[in-house]
Amino acid sequence: MTKPLSAPLDVGFDYTRSLGPTLGRFLTDLRRRKVTGIRGSDGRVHVPPLEYDPVTAERLTEFVDVASTGVVRGWSWIPEPLEGQPLDRPFAWALIQLDGADTSLLHAVDAGSPEQMSTGARVRVRWRAERVGAITDIECFELSDSPGDPAVEADEVSMVITPVNLHYTHSASPTEDPFLRGLMEGRLIAQRCPACTKVYFPPRPACPTDGVPTTDQVELSDRGTITTFCVVNVPFLGQRIPPPYVSAYVLLDGADIPFLHLLLGIAPEDVRMGMRVQAVWKPREEWGPTMQNIDHFKPSGEPDAPFDSYSQHL
């Protein structure tokens, strides 16, 4: 059996979070080239500051200035940095206890080689020139026993934006694969459940009623019946067609599950449940392994289907 179709998928999102008084103070101070901790219930100074004590769960409020210099308490060496990490050349991850703090902060140390790194080594913050109020305002730490840089003025921050970009390779299931390959040839391939004989289009890896893989391929025509529909009147980001237009559930002849597609070629006020429709395909040279090969559906001109013919598929 050939490998199912697969394709890369990059998922990206800028997480935007409000900071509150504790983290807001910490990140504002980083922007000012200052590091601030907070005193815990047991007197320990936590850096980064915690909102609540990890043991007593008491709310913590006593901020404590600490130095931007400190000592390495533990480290590992990253010979091949990954996307998004503070440095794009080999570096050390380190837990760093800043002078005046009792706990350790995780960050990168630009040490050049693992031979230069050691537990107990003195380090200082290398500040980013353009600071926004984020943990990445600390570009990294560097091996040094010099004092830290002086603080500067900067506006308060109350929000932090963290871009997240993850990369995946998605595989189609063994039942989606013939469906997608069929679409490349303009064919509509469904799957029938061997237990309940329902025909799924698009196919699913297993029949959701019986929990068994669907095994029988069924080729369907590109005509069907509108089971239900909605008139889209609301504009949204990425909309391809100016509203109003109709999104409709189309039950292909021979299928048991309708799918959502676009209905054109008729005024929204004239669309009705039971209306017969046919696919309007894009030009063949634009076909790929996608349902977008069908540009839209349009009325076929056949008489409406009786309600009983689709009432079990709503």
Next chain:
Amino acid sequence: MRDIAVVGFAQTPCVRETDGTTNGVEMLVPIFHEVLGSLGLTKSDIGFWCSGSSDYLAGRAFSFVSAVDAIGAFPPIMESHVEMDAAWALYEAWVKLLCGEVDTALVYGFGKSSAGQLRRVMAMQLDPYVVTPLWPDSVGLAGIQARMGIEAGLWDERAMASVAARSRAAAVSNPLAQLSGSVDVEDLLASDYLADPLRRHDCAPITDGAATIVLAAGDRARELCERPAWITGFEHRVDSPSFGARDLLTSPSTVAAGKAAGTDGVEVAELHAPFSHQEILLRQALGLGDDVAVNPSGGVLAGNPMFAAGLARIGEAARRVHVGSASRVLGHATSGPLLQQNLVCVMEGRK
């Protein structure tokens, strides 16, 4: 309190990469058939279903909802999900059975780690304000802990390599393992660092896989299984997410969970230790002596299906009771960075 037992267990082979989707259906269908078939049950006999998985690992929203297709959830079922290792789903199901609401539960976990970059995906479980923006990778973080233990004299690179060698040797008897065989500690120590002081053998492999357990209460368990693995202690505890404030040379949450669950007399322990030094650490935290057989399956260093591996530890331990090769066993699961959250399930066979 009702007596509740693990009566069935099945898992997929641990493999580096499967062709399937990230919603787990292709991996789950065969193990549901296996575990239900071995007990003579059908889906309608199961009172409660509970799963563990992660959308960040799957790279798609609501992957656990798609996974329900593998059950065939019609007529509607009672179902729940945790965005954690399925060992915590097992805990939820155990509580459900304790409440007397149902007599049987099927728990499953699945993960297709090969779809993404696991080391980066794992950064999503860290503090989103002051840690995740640095994209710390799971291997780099574990390396810090490993070095701290080496410098404190708790273990050394040779002891870590010995854990890996023993794990692969044990996995020879586990046909579902991803890594197995006889390896020489000297050869392991001669290999390059992945994240100094960790070498590749110190890190659990990237694995696609799934696992499932069936729980049953009282007489129902006795009907279904000749030798049920009765749960005598089931506890989980959590440490602060601020790992720079934690003592990384031990695991207070494991100590507390082990103490509460009662580990005395355990003969076999399956420990969820994704890094070699963590097996040594967990062994100490649980106070397991040299007479306890640790990870006879090979453990997760031999195959680490994310979000199923902790559940599989409990299943592997229970299996020793089912087949009669042990009478008191322990399964452990971990979640979060650097052994932040830990769960201990102690089970025994009865005459």
